[in-house]
Amino acid sequence: MIEVLAVPRASTRTAWSRAYAIARDSARPLPGRVVPVTGAVGLVLAEQVRCARPVPAFDNAAMDGFAVAGDGPWTITGRVLAGTADAGTLAPGHAVEIGTGAVVPVGADAVLPYEDCVVSGDTVTGSVGPRRHIRRAGDSLAVGAPVVPAGRTVTATVAAAVVQAGVDRVAVHQPPAVSLLVTGDEVISDGVPGPGQVRDTFTGLVTAVTGRAGGIMAGRCRLPDDRDRLQRAVDRAGGDVIVVSGSSSAGAADHLHELLSAAGATWLVRGVACRPGHPQALAVLPDGRWVVSLPGNPYAGLVAALTLLEPLLTALSGRTAAILPMLPVTGSPKLMPGGVRIVPVTADGALVAAGPVGLQAAAAADWLAVLADDWTPGAPAPLLRVP
Incomplete structure (x- = not known):
């Protein structure tokens, strides 16, 4: 009911x-009802979504370059690209070439971007600066952290953020x-x-x-x-x-x-x-x-x-009611004593037609302006968006 x-x-x-x-x-x-995130776009969240998987989910490289451990120079021992499940362990004085988004080996202290280092044979040299270029697991969102509040319409971006946080199903209003x-x-x-x-x-x-x-x-x-x-x-x-x-x-x-x-x-x-x-x-x-x-x-x-x-x-x-926008309206429509006259206007507030109007005038308009009986030309009026 x-x-x-x-x-x-x-x-x-x-x-x-x-x-x-x-x-x-x-x-x-x-x-509310629970639906897959993929089927929730356009619906409104009935419950807050909380993170189920840390974001990032693992330590990963923020730049293309070399993951290094300890002090340099570093001996290059391999390569790790995005999609590798286990990058292994990196001993001090060693480095691996690494791609953006790839799992950082255990023991890595920083990622040296290509432009900040010099490679000679199997040795890489450079200086580790204040930015380590490693995104640590949970830096953006820890497990249990709020992702999207209840009442938010699920857009493609909202859905992407929810999926990234490890959530596959959400509660939405019918x-x-x-x-x-x-x-x-x-x-x-x-x-x-x-x-x-x-x-x-x-x-x-x-x-x-x-x-x-x-x-x-x-x-x-x-x-x-x-x-x-x-x-x-x-x-x-x-x-x-x-x-x-x-x-x-x-x-x-x-x-x-x-x-x-x-x-x-x-x-x-x-x-x-x-x-x-x-x-x-x-x-x-x-x-x-x-x-x-x-x-x-x-x-x-x-x-x-x-x-x-x-x-x-x-x-x-379940959507939040929007406050009707206001816009100064120009023109000389016939007002309604004791009520409002609703007239089509363009985006700059100009009246589309001064006399009797129909759908053809609304089709040329961006808004319908709600004019009170004490409205004067140039004064602002509430607007209804033409579908």
């Missing part, structure tokens, strides 16, 4: 900042699974839309936002504006989060809110004081599944996905 933190039941027209905070703070990370229900008699999945039809723009957007927040797509279903079919689809939807596009308002074809209320859902957000995206919503079903309702307008749906879906999935995946 998903644990929901204590939050007040939603009222209509929740302030945008409050809605974003509710989605960000209402869920705990999903339970990624939240998302089921998408695309509603609307007018929506088609492919081909050229006919009269009164539109292409599905939600599948790609929701998939991108889900992946960016650490979730996975568990399934997608397209539904007509039919109450019973929507009811069955919600009942059967797998995963942790159900995303429904359309059916979010109060029209004759909008059934979602009535169905969720009848099912005993807890409403956390039910309408947000923003334009576009007012009819977005967030609820929790009695069985613990989350429901994110996205408006049917594609740009408004994008706004809602960034406002509610992304912060929710970030929390469920």
Whole structure:
């Protein structure tokens, strides 16, 4: 069962900042599971990783040159290259040629780099300086030392560090699974839309936002504006989060809110004081599944996905919520009294379009800026990254 933190039941027209905070703070990370490090990239560590094998695991040469013992000159007695399991023992007055990363013989005091010594026959001469050019076992990490803290997303570099420390399996949070229900008699999945039809723009957007927040797509279903079919689809939807596009308002074809209320859902957000995206919503079903309702307008749906879906999935995946960046925004958009206007802007804060906007404006933007009703041109505003 998903644990929901204590939050007040939603009222209509929740302030945008409050809605974003509710989605960000209402869920705990999903339970952990142990997986091979190779399969953990992109997931979030549920437990701290500690070193199981010292790093380095053995004394090894930090430079190409000669491993020497005692005082020089030294008699060269052999060669040791990386991959040799046993370099033997080196007596005082003796040396072996050695490659970077190779095991240093027992008894070696230093490695003389090639550029710091002279070889004549089987004799090498030179001076041992303050740097011995030997990496001793455990110099970087001793057994039991922390390698990576819990809460860190496993990147390729994190995975490499964990493997180097002798750890093959790690505990990670399960990624939240998302089921998408695309509603609307007018929506088609492919081909050229006919009269009164539109292409599905939600599948790609929701998939991108889900992946960016650490979730996975568990399934997608397209539904007509039919109450019973929507009811069955919600009942059967797998995963942790159900995303429904359309059916979010109060029209004759909008059934979602009535169905969720009848099912005993807890409403956390039910309408947000923003334009576009007012009819977005967030609820929790009695069985613990989350429901994110996205408006049917594609740009408004994008706004809602960034406002509610992304912060929710970030929390469920165990990732640390990022502080929204701020940027001075220029332009003269129409503000929303008592709410926020969400507009596409470029990386330098310039407004992409001053009038009505849609996906074409968002496609030309780097961010969506959240403008309060008291915002003035040039003032900074919170930013949502365009997927």
